[in-house]
Amino acid sequence: MNHQQYREGLLLSLYEELNSEEKSRLDMHLQQCRECQIELEEWQKLHASLARAGSFAPDDALLNEARQNLRAAIRAERTRPSLWDRLADFASDYVLPDYKIALGGMTMLAAGILVGRMFLPSVQETPQVTDRHFSSALEGEPRISNIRFLDSDAQDGMIEFTFDATSPVHVKGSINDERVQKVLAHALVNDQNPGIRLRSVNALSTQTEHLKQPDREVKAALILAARTDNNPAVRREALKTLGSFPFDEEIKQTYLHVLMQDANPAMRIAAINALDSARMQSPDAELLNVLKQRMQSDENSYVRIRAQAVLEEVKQQ
Amino acid sequence: MHSRMINAEDEELVLQAKSGSITAFEQLVHKHDKQVLAIAARYVTSSEDAKDIYQEVFIRVYRGLKHFEMKSEFPTWLHRITVNVCLTHRSRKKNFVHVPIDGDDDSESETHGAELHSNDEPTDQHSVDSEIRGHVQHALESLSAKQRLVFTLKHFDGYKLREIADMMKCTEGTVKRYLFLATQQLRKRLRVVYD
Numbered sequence: 001m002n003h004q005q006y007r008e009g010l011l012l013s014l015y016e017e018l019n020s021e022e023k024s025r026l027d028m029h030l031q032q033c034r035e036c037q038i039e040l041e042e043w044q045k046l047h048a049s050l051a052r053a054g055s056f057a058p059d060d061a062l063l064n065e066a067r068q069n070l071r072a073a074i075r076a077e078r079t080r081p082s083l084w085d086r087l088a089d090f091a092s093d094y095v096l097p098d099y100k101i102a103l104g105g106m107t108m109l110a111a112g113i114l115v116g117r118m119f120l121p122s123v124q125e126t127p128q129v130t131d132r133h134f135s136s137a138l139e140g141e142p143r144i145s146n147i148r149f150l151d152s153d154a155q156d157g158m159i160e161f162t163f164d165a166t167s168p169v170h171v172k173g174s175i176n177d178e179r180v181q182k183v184l185a186h187a188l189v190n191d192q193n194p195g196i197r198l199r200s201v202n203a204l205s206t207q208t209e210h211l212k213q214p215d216r217e218v219k220a221a222l223i224l225a226a227r228t229d230n231n232p233a234v235r236r237e238a239l240k241t242l243g244s245f246p247f248d249e250e251i252k253q254t255y256l257h258v259l260m261q262d263a264n265p266a267m268r269i270a271a272i273n274a275l276d277s278a279r280m281q282s283p284d285a286e287l288l289n290v291l292k293q294r295m296q297s298d299e300n301s302y303v304r305i306r307a308q309a310v311l312e313e314v315k316q317q
Numbered sequence: 318m319h320s321r322m323i324n325a326e327d328e329e330l331v332l333q334a335k336s337g338s339i340t341a342f343e344q345l346v347h348k349h350d351k352q353v354l355a356i357a358a359r360y361v362t363s364s365e366d367a368k369d370i371y372q373e374v375f376i377r378v379y380r381g382l383k384h385f386e387m388k389s390e391f392p393t394w395l396h397r398i399t400v401n402v403c404l405t406h407r408s409r410k411k412n413f414v415h416v417p418i419d420g421d422d423d424s425e426s427e428t429h430g431a432e433l434h435s436n437d438e439p440t441d442q443h444s445v446d447s448e449i450r451g452h453v454q455h456a457l458e459s460l461s462a463k464q465r466l467v468f469t470l471k472h473f474d475g476y477k478l479r480e481i482a483d484m485m486k487c488t489e490g491t492v493k494r495y496l497f498l499a500t501q502q503l504r505k506r507l508r509v510v511y512d
């Protein structure tokens with residue numbers, strides 16, 4: 001090894017990429033080469049400063065957000081290819097080239113099954129679980145699926161539903177129960193059926209009225225639904241429910257996102273109204289820009305008028 | 318840290334996910350996604366970008382699973398996808414100009430971001446020297462995409478050069494070269510911190 005190779009070896013040795021033989025040759029060279037000693041000190045200084053900058057490791061909150069977003073994206077992904085595409089995909093694997101003729105009938109049949117599942121939820125004869133069983137069903141990271149409401153009117157504070165975790169679970173419980181909220185938040189983000197998502201968000205909105213401590217998971221689910229649910233009724237209910245949470249940056253960003261991105265004018269109006277009633281202490285430039293932009297160029301005249309009114313109001317503060 | 322044993326559990330989950338089980342897919346994701354997010358979060362400096370990369374990786378996994386024949390291990394395949402997504406990722410930040418992917422050359426590795434590390438919350442907040450952190454982030458941003466990726470995979474994520482070469486589908490020698498260029502550039506940039 002020449003001097004240059006030893007210089008490179010110094011860095012590799014810090015990263016433990018040298019074998020024992022290379023390492024001992026380097027050590028011997030180091031003892032007699034002043035230049036390489038200085039070089040090693042330089043690398044050590046660099047490593048020390050990097051250590052002081054932290055590990056740049058993501059925290060659990062970021063991981064949870066990333067997972068939530070992914071769930072929504074996968075849900076969109078699953079509904080993305082048409083039924084025809086999926087059947088064609090299936091058929092190309094199993095059926096001879098003239099499969100397209102056969103497919104007509106299959107499509108009808110599959111559509112029939114889907115419609116049936118959408119409108120005739122099978123109410124299971126599963127007995128209600130005890131409190132402890134409910135907890136254990138939600139332990140770890142359960143795969144909650146197939147939620148079905150037996151009673152989703154939460155005015156009396158109680159709702160009743162069944163879902164599948166490791167086994168079928170049937171719950172009648174208080175809407176204030178954290179575990180109930182967890183299942184609802186999950187259904188709001190993950191369920192394929194917009195009717196189920198709507199009933200989940202409705203139940204959650206009743207709950208938030210007598211809320212002690214806003215739950216992070218519920219809030220994240222509502223934000224995600226307000227931003228990305230493809231059903232406008234679900235988006236609107238989620239947005240409305242966020243209004244009963246303490247106003248903060250995340251919620252503000254959600255309102256602004258809806259105001260800028262939602263194609264549905266009723267949603268944009270709801271977002272303006274929500275921003276209006278949030279009574280911000282100090283309206284920032286971002287908010288003012290969005291309002292101004294909407295005032296000038298929203299295609300819906302009522303949105304333009306509302307944006308102007310709110311803009312004038314916040315400017316006077 | 319990075320087990321290379323044949324993993325029967327992965328294999329089973331992949332098979333189930335391929336046959337359409339969303340539950341198996343999610344289990345597979347939750348088993349391996351921390352590493353993916355860690356790589357992303359260290360490669361980019363904003364958590365928004367890290368989430369974007371995470372999502373793109375697993376959407377590609379989801380779409381690609383039906384063609385995945387398990388000739389390589391699932392984590393290997395996943396890491397290759399992660400590396401590809403990182404290198405082609407375009408930041409959400411307007412001012413951030415990424416250098417071309419093949420810009421291995423030091424001379425073209427400047428970025429022109431004035432607010433590279435201004436707005437984003439650091440992703441971990443334990444007794445970290447925030448001023449130094451800013452310098453380090455800025456210095457990292459000055460590297461070419463490949464240099465930065467090799468450096469963060471090695472220095473922060475602790476992968477072996479051999480593993481990195483495998484993920485990037487290049488030789489170990491090439492990875493070493495990126496690592497040297499990256500660390501030399503960082504030394505130059507961070508001298509202000511430790512002199």
Ligand SMILES: [Zn+2]
Nearest residue numbers: 003006033036
């Ligand atoms: Zn020497």
